[in-house]
Amino acid sequence: MKIILKDGSQIEVPQKSSAYDCAMQISAGLARNALACEINGVVRELTTVLQDGDQLNLLTFSDKKGKEVFWHTSSHVLAQAVKRLYPETKLTIGPAIENGFYYDFDSSISFTPEILQQIEAEMKKIVKEGYRVERFELSREQALQQEKDEPYKMELIQELPQDETISFYKQGEFTDLCAGPHLYDVSKIKAIKLTQCTGAYWRGDAKNKMLQRIYGISFLKASDLDEYLKQMEEARKRDHNKLGRELELFTTSEVIGQGLPILLPKGARIIQILQRFVEDEEQKRGWLLTKTPYMAKSDLYKISGHWDHYQDSMFVLGDEEKDKEVFALRPMTCPFQYQAYLNRNRSYRDLPLRYNETSTLFRKEASGEMHGLIRVRQFTISEGHLMCTPEQLEQEFKGCLELAIYMLKTLGLYEDVSYRFSKWDPEDREKYIGTPEQWDEAQGIMQKILDHLGLDYEIGVGEAAFYGPKLDIQIRNVYGKEDTLITIQIDQLLAENFGMEYVDRDGEKKHPYIIHRTSIGCYERTLALLIEKYAGAFPTWLAPVQVKVLPISDKYVEYASQIQQKLFDAGIRAEIDDRAEKIGYKIREAQLQKIPFMLIAGEKEQAESTVSVRARQDGDVGSMKLDEFLNVIQKRIETKELD
Numbered sequence: 001m002k003i004i005l006k007d008g009s010q011i012e013v014p015q016k017s018s019a020y021d022c023a024m025q026i027s028a029g030l031a032r033n034a035l036a037c038e039i040n041g042v043v044r045e046l047t048t049v050l051q052d053g054d055q056l057n058l059l060t061f062s063d064k065k066g067k068e069v070f071w072h073t074s075s076h077v078l079a080q081a082v083k084r085l086y087p088e089t090k091l092t093i094g095p096a097i098e099n100g101f102y103y104d105f106d107s108s109i110s111f112t113p114e115i116l117q118q119i120e121a122e123m124k125k126i127v128k129e130g131y132r133v134e135r136f137e138l139s140r141e142q143a144l145q146q147e148k149d150e151p152y153k154m155e156l157i158q159e160l161p162q163d164e165t166i167s168f169y170k171q172g173e174f175t176d177l178c179a180g181p182h183l184y185d186v187s188k189i190k191a192i193k194l195t196q197c198t199g200a201y202w203r204g205d206a207k208n209k210m211l212q213r214i215y216g217i218s219f220l221k222a223s224d225l226d227e228y229l230k231q232m233e234e235a236r237k238r239d240h241n242k243l244g245r246e247l248e249l250f251t252t253s254e255v256i257g258q259g260l261p262i263l264l265p266k267g268a269r270i271i272q273i274l275q276r277f278v279e280d281e282e283q284k285r286g287w288l289l290t291k292t293p294y295m296a297k298s299d300l301y302k303i304s305g306h307w308d309h310y311q312d313s314m315f316v317l318g319d320e321e322k323d324k325e326v327f328a329l330r331p332m333t334c335p336f337q338y339q340a341y342l343n344r345n346r347s348y349r350d351l352p353l354r355y356n357e358t359s360t361l362f363r364k365e366a367s368g369e370m371h372g373l374i375r376v377r378q379f380t381i382s383e384g385h386l387m388c389t390p391e392q393l394e395q396e397f398k399g400c401l402e403l404a405i406y407m408l409k410t411l412g413l414y415e416d417v418s419y420r421f422s423k424w425d426p427e428d429r430e431k432y433i434g435t436p437e438q439w440d441e442a443q444g445i446m447q448k449i450l451d452h453l454g455l456d457y458e459i460g461v462g463e464a465a466f467y468g469p470k471l472d473i474q475i476r477n478v479y480g481k482e483d484t485l486i487t488i489q490i491d492q493l494l495a496e497n498f499g500m501e502y503v504d505r506d507g508e509k510k511h512p513y514i515i516h517r518t519s520i521g522c523y524e525r526t527l528a529l530l531i532e533k534y535a536g537a538f539p540t541w542l543a544p545v546q547v548k549v550l551p552i553s554d555k556y557v558e559y560a561s562q563i564q565q566k567l568f569d570a571g572i573r574a575e576i577d578d579r580a581e582k583i584g585y586k587i588r589e590a591q592l593q594k595i596p597f598m599l600i601a602g603e604k605e606q607a608e609s610t611v612s613v614r615a616r617q618d619g620d621v622g623s624m625k626l627d628e629f630l631n632v633i634q635k636r637i638e639t640k641e642l643d
Contacts, residue, residue, distance in 0.1 A: 001052035013050070020046040020184070023058050033060045035188070036069040036181055043069065045135065045181045061220055071096035073133060073183040074192065074218040075103045080174035081122035082107075082214075091176065092152040092202060092211060099480045100217035104200055106152065111197040111212050119214070120194045130187040131171040135180060138166055143177070152202065153177045191225035192218045204366065235478035240531035241372035247536050247593065249527070249544075250373060259370040259377030261524065266544035269573070270530075271380070271523050273542055275358050278382045278407065278520050285403060287356040287384060292336035294360060298326045303497055304335040305433050309466040313363050329362035333383045334516055338498045341387055346502040351512060352392050356384035356519075373528035374483060382519045387500070387512040394449050397488065400517040401453065404473060404486045407520045412539070412642045413475060413529060417485070419455050420472040421447065425462035432466050434493045443469045446490050465516075467493045473521075478532040485525065489516040537594040537616060541637045547574040548590040552583050552602035560601040563611060563626060570630050572637075587614065596643065597633060617643060 002010050003022055013022055019039065023031040023046070037044055038057040043065050050056065059066035075094030078101070082089050086109050094103030109115065138146060140157065143166040147153035156177065157166060169178045171186055183189075194216045202208035219225045236242070244250050249267035256262070263271060279289065295317065301307040306314065310331060318326035330336065337355045346353070360380050369375050388396045408414035424432050424439050432439070446469045450457060457471070464470060470489035474482050495501075495511040504510050520526055530538065540546055547567055551560035557578045567574040577586045583600065590598050600612040605623065613621040613629055636643070 001050070003050055004053065004055045006055075006057040016049055018047050018049055019044065019056060019058065022050065022056055026058075030058060030060075034058045035060060035066045035183055038065065043181055045133075046184050068096040069181055069183060070189070070220075071101040071218060072181075073186065074189050074216060075101040076133075076169065076171065076174070076176055076178070076182070077123050077126050077186055077189060077192075078103045078119070078194070078214060078216055079105075079176060080126055080171065081119050083174060084126075085119060085122055090152060091150055093156075094176075098482060100195070100215060102213050102215045104202070104211040104213045106202075106209065106211050111214060116194045116197060116214065120192060120216075123192050123194075126172070127186050127189045127192070129172060130185055132185045133182045134170045135182070136168055136170065138168065140166060143168075146175070147177060150177075188220060189218050190220055191222045192216060193225055193229065206367070232479070235480075235532075238478045238532045238535045239372075240374075240477075240528040243536045244372065244528070244531050247531075249531065257377075258367055259365055259375070261373055261376060267527060269544040270527055270538070270542055274520065274523055274526065275380075275382075277410075279356070279358065281403070281406070282356045282382075282384070282519060285354075285399065286352075287354040290337055290340050290355050290357045292333060292340070292357060292359075293330075294362075295327050295329045296336065298328060300335050300339075301328060304338075304494060305466060305497065306331065306335070309431065309433070313365075315362050315364055330359075331361055331363050333357055333359040333361070333381075334385055334494065334514075335498070337385045338494070338500060341500055342498065346387075346512075348389060348502055348504050351502060352386055352388040352396050353512075354384065354386045356382070359383040373524040374477065376524055379525070380523045381521065382523070384517050384519065386515040386517065387495070387502075388515070389502075389504070389510075390513060393445065393490070393513050393515075394452065396515055397446075397449050397490070398453060400488050400515055400519075401471070403519050404488065404517070408473070408486075410640055411520075411526070411530065412533060413485075416475050416533070418474045418482075419450075419457035420460050420463070420474050420484075421450060421457045422460045422463035422465075422470045422472050424464040424469065428462060431462075432464070433497075434467070438493060439469075442490050442492050446471070465489055465491075467491050468516075470516075475529060477529065483525065485521040485529070486518050487516070487521075488518075490514075491516060535594075537643075538596075539641060539643045540596040540633065541640045543594075543596050544573065545575050545593070545595055546572050546633065546637075547597045547599055548586075548593070548595045549574060549576040549599045549601060550583060550586045550590065551576070551578060552600065554578075554580065556601045556603070556606055559606045560599075563599060563601060566626055567630075570634065572630070572633060591616070597629075599629070 001013060001015055003013055004010055011025060013025060019037040020031060023034045034046055036059045037046055039048060040055050061067055061070060079091055079094055082105060086107055090106040092104040143157050144154055147157060160166060167179060168175050169180060169182055194214060197212055197214050199210050200213040202211055217228060248264050250261045250263050252261050298307055314331050315329040317328060320326050340355060358380060362378050365375055365377050386396055405414060408417060423443055426436060468489050468491040470487050472484045473486040475485045476482050491514040495514055500512060501509045502512055549560045549564050551557045560576050564574050564576045587598060596616050598614040605611055610623045610625055611629060612623050615621050
């Protein structure tokens with residue numbers, strides 16, 4: 001029979017050949033490295049028997065889906081080790097995640113670092129035992145009997161549709177309810193490290209019991225694990241939550257609450273620089289600035305659909321059963337800017353109409369989701385909404401994307417991003433407004449635009465906004481976790497809901513297409529990413545303090561103050577260190593604060609009306625006139641060099 005490979009070529013294999021047999025026929029090396037496979041786009045075990053005409057893609061550890069199978073199997077090894085050591089522990093779920101895996105346990109034993117070491121040792125023992133991983137299926141009654149001592153597994157089984165196949169995976173004495181797929185055997189998991197144990201609510205719901213979540217990572221080779229641990233150590237040094245506090249960019253307060261960071265003067269300055277940069281650039285590109293309220297009556301959100309589809313993520317002020325008027329803090333700006341559009345009648349001559357706003361938004365994130373500046377409950381975003389005709393849609397979408405790319409390149413973040421085309425899930429209709437026909441039309445238009453632009457993107461089913469598909473520009477933090485930084489969305493539904501119209505050339509009233517977009521995303525998240533990208537050593541144009549003036553002794557403080565004033569007059573952000581400390585100590589302090597330039601003022605400099613320049617990157621640059629130094633730094637700022 002014929003099997004079609006990923007590159008389109010075909011191979012002839014005997015009837016009832018497995019994916020592994022095909023790998024062996026191609027090469028023994030490929031068979032050794034293969035972890036799983038895709039058959040007609042579905043990830044399966046290597047033992048899966050193929051049919052004539054099947055499309056086969058063999059997955060190795062270099063493939064994302066291959067890693068997921070590897071790490072999912074590792075989570076089962078973790079669960080097996082825990083059950084061996086602590087048999088009374090109850091199992092829940094153990095998925096692969098972006099970097100590694102976890103398993104949630106209900107146990108009276110506290111999984112301390114010492115116990116994690118014991119569990120890790122037991123995992124390594126299991127791997128050496130080399131169990132084959134075997135899949136089998138049971139009826140609902142048999143499955144419930146199989147899991148009679150595992151209440152969480154029984155709950156999962158009972159919720160499955162009546163016609164659902166209920167599968168299990170067995171390795172040695174251990175069996176777990178699981179849809180799979182898995183490795184052929186556990187012996188490939190050569191290097192394991194359990195990284196931490198945290199609390200996690202069952203199903204992420206604070207109303208449910210708190211479980212213990214053990215995280216881990218695994219690799220094919222010990223050297224890969226060593227390299228990963230080195231990367232994690234470097235990541236911890238760059239972690240914005242640690243470094244941002246050390247550099248006094250932001251802080252938090254328990255009496256204020258989770259997800260509500262305080263930007264300290266230096267962090268606030270960076271945000272201000274970014275906002276001015278963004279608003280100035282948007283103005284150049286024809287965007288019109290609005291300023292809208294932070295809250296609105298529930299009536300507004302009912303029109304937009306947020307009340308029905310997003311209320312759980314909103315801070316609601318009041319009770320609909322008791323209060324005449326109920327308000328909510330805004331989770332996004334779109335329904336507010338629509339009111340600006342509705343300020344007067346519109347014609348095709350008014351379009352495209354581009355509204356931008358530096359918007360403060362509020363979202364009721366779960367307490368376990370909060371992390372530094374990455375995920376917060378109050379944040380500020382460079383939000384905008386563009387109303388246009390169907391003929392203008394592609395060009396305007398392209399303009400929004402070009403703006404976002406320009407911002408990312410200027411900030412030095414573009415090399416770290418990827419694209420994701422987020423679609424609706426037709427199997428989960430309740431999450432969305434609009435008809436299937438409307439969604440097919442909007443998604444078809446967006447796909448056409450993305451393909452015309454030549455973007456390399458992944459597809460995320462079920463990740464669309466409730467009113468339309470979107471392009472998510474994704475970025476990874478220092479730990480490799482992916483977050484959305486910028487979104488561009490196409491919306492053909494909300495204009496109708498709000499009665500937004502324009503008179504077209506033919507005299508007919510029509511609804512405009514709307515593009516929702518950000519140009520730089522959430523400023524807090526962007527700041528976090530910049531801290532990690534540059535390890536706190538921001539490019540000169542972004543640095544909250546660009547120059548530190550260092551008098552050698554008290555005698556030269558006045559001269560240093562004159563230098564500082566001239567820097568102020570030239571628009572340079574400068575501080576003076578006039579403490580009674582030795583110059584070497586002041587230099588080291590400035591280096592720790594990651595200041596781009598230091599200007600040293602002493603007897604020689606004062607006599608010659610010069611400064612001695614030390615650069616963060618180049619060290620001692622030498623003596624120069626202040627005007628000469630100003631030319632150097634101003635050029636660097638004006639061109640937004642990334643240093």
